[in-house]
Amino acid sequence: MEDVWKSFGEKKVIKGVTLEALEGQLYCLIGPNGSGKTTLLKIADMLEVPDSGKIYFDGVELLGLDHAKRIQYIRRMAMVFQHPILYNASVYDNISIGLRIRGLSRSEIEDRVKRVLNEVNLYDYRNKHAYTLSGGEAQRLCLARALALEPKVLFLDEPTANLDPANKYAIERMVKDYCIKNKAIVIFTTHDMLEAKRLADKVGLLLDGKIVEEGSVQDFFTRTKNELVANFLGGELTL
Amino acid sequence: MSQKSALIFLDSEILGITLLSFQVSCTAVLLASIFALPIGTVLGLKDFRGKQVILTLVNTLMGLPPVVVGLILYLLLSNMGPLGPLSLLYTPTAMILAQFVLAVPIIVGLTYSAIADVSEKIVEQTLSLGATKRQLILIMFKEARMGILTSIIAAFGRAVSEVGAIMIVGGNIRYFTRTLTTAIVLYTSMGEFETAIVLGTILLITSFTINLFLTYLQTRYRPDKGKRFKVMRFGD
Numbered sequence: 001m002e003d004v005w006k007s008f009g010e011k012k013v014i015k016g017v018t019l020e021a022l023e024g025q026l027y028c029l030i031g032p033n034g035s036g037k038t039t040l041l042k043i044a045d046m047l048e049v050p051d052s053g054k055i056y057f058d059g060v061e062l063l064g065l066d067h068a069k070r071i072q073y074i075r076r077m078a079m080v081f082q083h084p085i086l087y088n089a090s091v092y093d094n095i096s097i098g099l100r101i102r103g104l105s106r107s108e109i110e111d112r113v114k115r116v117l118n119e120v121n122l123y124d125y126r127n128k129h130a131y132t133l134s135g136g137e138a139q140r141l142c143l144a145r146a147l148a149l150e151p152k153v154l155f156l157d158e159p160t161a162n163l164d165p166a167n168k169y170a171i172e173r174m175v176k177d178y179c180i181k182n183k184a185i186v187i188f189t190t191h192d193m194l195e196a197k198r199l200a201d202k203v204g205l206l207l208d209g210k211i212v213e214e215g216s217v218q219d220f221f222t223r224t225k226n227e228l229v230a231n232f233l234g235g236e237l238t239l
Numbered sequence: 240m241s242q243k244s245a246l247i248f249l250d251s252e253i254l255g256i257t258l259l260s261f262q263v264s265c266t267a268v269l270l271a272s273i274f275a276l277p278i279g280t281v282l283g284l285k286d287f288r289g290k291q292v293i294l295t296l297v298n299t300l301m302g303l304p305p306v307v308v309g310l311i312l313y314l315l316l317s318n319m320g321p322l323g324p325l326s327l328l329y330t331p332t333a334m335i336l337a338q339f340v341l342a343v344p345i346i347v348g349l350t351y352s353a354i355a356d357v358s359e360k361i362v363e364q365t366l367s368l369g370a371t372k373r374q375l376i377l378i379m380f381k382e383a384r385m386g387i388l389t390s391i392i393a394a395f396g397r398a399v400s401e402v403g404a405i406m407i408v409g410g411n412i413r414y415f416t417r418t419l420t421t422a423i424v425l426y427t428s429m430g431e432f433e434t435a436i437v438l439g440t441i442l443l444i445t446s447f448t449i450n451l452f453l454t455y456l457q458t459r460y461r462p463d464k465g466k467r468f469k470v471m472r473f474g475d
Contacts, residue, residue, distance in 0.1 A: 042363075045367055047363055047366060047367055071369055071371060074366075074367070074369045075368075075369035077367075078367070078368070079367045081360070081363075081364065083360075085358070085360045085361060085363075085364040087361065087378075087381075087382060088381075088382055088384075089381075097365075097368060097378070098368040098369070101365075101368050101369055101370050101374050102369065145368075149368070
């Protein structure tokens, strides 16, 4: 994305953000609560329309496309939200919904759902109602729903924020594996610096709607000279 | 049950009255659903100028007195009225029309409420999955299905128990426009309480059977059917 601005009423939430992520790269966007991370991801996933700026996918500017073409690009992306969003249906139906939206054949839907259910370790729950899952299971379901779509770009908005360590590491491992195996672009927001260190290829710090520092994980955490970054990291990680 | 009561149950005239009652009410509710569900859905999904006024109007019409509906329709359908040439007065079609008018606001109002209650996050998630507008509406319908079926059940209840409007526009004509409710009024006024009670019983039993089916549809997808379930909506 290039020079993206977004306001809600009088409040400027995103202020001229330019961000680039490459194939096979896991980009971690860190920042405190209210810094604009979720809004930025929603803009990238075309759920919010920016006031100005450009969004590119494979060199194509998305905001200028008509609705039908834009949907084709949206279908090459997927997003997992911070809080699991579940449909009033079984685990199987919750995962297959995106595939049904894309009009895939029944056998292909079955194959993909079965595969991702095994990956997220929810196969035995396939016929249970989604509302009966625990928080960690529900978040794994949401990740499975996104992975079943085999997206080229995967957005994850603090997906591990409310999870116990076991579920947190399981999701991190699946995301990292998906990124490497599929050469996908993964953009992951978090305010957990250790998580960013574990996962990221590239890290960006969003403060008050602006990217104030960006770089490889090594440079970001050890060689930054930016005072804002040092303040955010609290000093300990830069030592 | 006395022998007379048993004979009333089996009477072909009573059977005809019962069939007509449910034919009229089912047709009216079916047509009202086709007409009102899209309106309720649009009201639930879209924000526009004047929506508040429309919702207030719908809520007011939900409590519309049947006799007022009957009177207005009578004036419209009578020979002097604008729809007089259609010769619909004192026909089952006029009774369907009356019940349709009473059912529409109920279905619109309750469908709006059911759709508006679906979390905004579900809309966002569905759009993020790449849904078209049509697919989004279908998914919203599915999410709101319990509320939507409630609206249909409520509308059917209102239609089948209605008497004032259909008495005015149907005329309670024997073998033609006499329904269970109008017949109950007639037999009660004639002092034939046993017949009236039997008709009331038939009305209750058949209503119960139809509602049993609708309730089955309403609850069949509930998680852990049969157990008390606390709805858990993450992120709301």
